[in-house]
Amino acid sequence: MSKKKQLLLLRIITHVGSLIPLVVMAWDFYFQQLGPEPIRELTFRTGKTALILLFLSLAGTPVSTLGWKIILPLRKPLGLYGFLYVCLHLAIFVVSYGVVSNLFQWQYVWEEALFRRYAVVGLIAFALLVPLAATSTNWAMRKLGKNWKRLHRLVYVVAILAVVHYFWLAKLSEYNKPIFYAVILAVLFLFRLPPVRQRVLAWRK
Template sequence: MIDKFNTGIRKVPAWTIYVIGGLYPFWLLWQGLSGGLGVDPAKAMEHLLGERALQLLILGLAITPMRKHLGINLIKFRRAIGVSAFFLVFAHLLVWLVLDVQLLGQIWADIIKRPYITIGMLAFVLMLPLAVTSNNWSVRKLGRRWRSLHKVTYGVCLLGGLHFVMLAKGFQLEPLMYLGTVIILLMLRLNLNSFSIARNRA
């Protein structure tokens, strides 16, 4: 069953992830303009873009554990998933800046005074070098440093989960489930990395 899935998924081109990720914000914009996002379409767009970005980040984090423990191989999509996640985070930030806050002076005040926004902005800043170096030229140029740089993804995922939990008002199970999933995946990744180091030393 897993072999059939891997054989089938290999036939799907990675560019489909870019297309879906690239069109999603515009589809939400259309939904907002046509009344499909409720009475506050800007807030709805902001939330949906952020949540989809976090889902993609978690999926990217899960790729190695899924291959190791379940035999599911999505490695060919990892770069497309990461770049699409960055694009959705950027769109999420843009909606907040343009449709929500709007006032330039208020933007900096919100970043400083609201911890969940501070954490979200930190995650976005950390994603910038990852997005810029998500290409074959950077992989060749940076060599082993590229892999070390892209481990920053771990911190980005954790910050994204914290951002969602802190954003939620009162006790909400969904954000806690996202954060819990990130923590579990990080533990699995750290265990895999520790195992790989120990095996190389043996």
């Protein structure tokens, strides 16, 4: 298969794969298959999907170092879909605290969001993702030049904050899940270190 066709296929897989969790969530919501705590279940699902998509986007560069350069253009849609799920995650949080639990008493949303450490790191991660999503266009890339790359390194900070958010939410008995993501993040970081990168490139040759 030509490179162009391969990329098209990968793009289709990326878009369809990223939208499937949303379709399943909508389906389960409509047919009331979200269990006894549907809003909590939606919070979990959107949070986890966001995390996975952000990690997949981050994995683009290390995987290209291993020789699979074709996946580089997929980092952008994966990151943007990740941002979409973070927006849904936050929206569900606001609706669940502000509308469902406290009947439009918005001060409870602020209290929960600003006085709980898990929510504060989540909000910082969200705030950092906003400029990244806003500058994801080719136009912004051209305008920002070298600064674009610098700015988009923030995605690593977002990933760290997201893992911390997960740690602070999990019960001690469930730490294995955030630990799993922390280990993957550490491996992705490792691949970015120049000596490791050079070794991988030398090994490929």
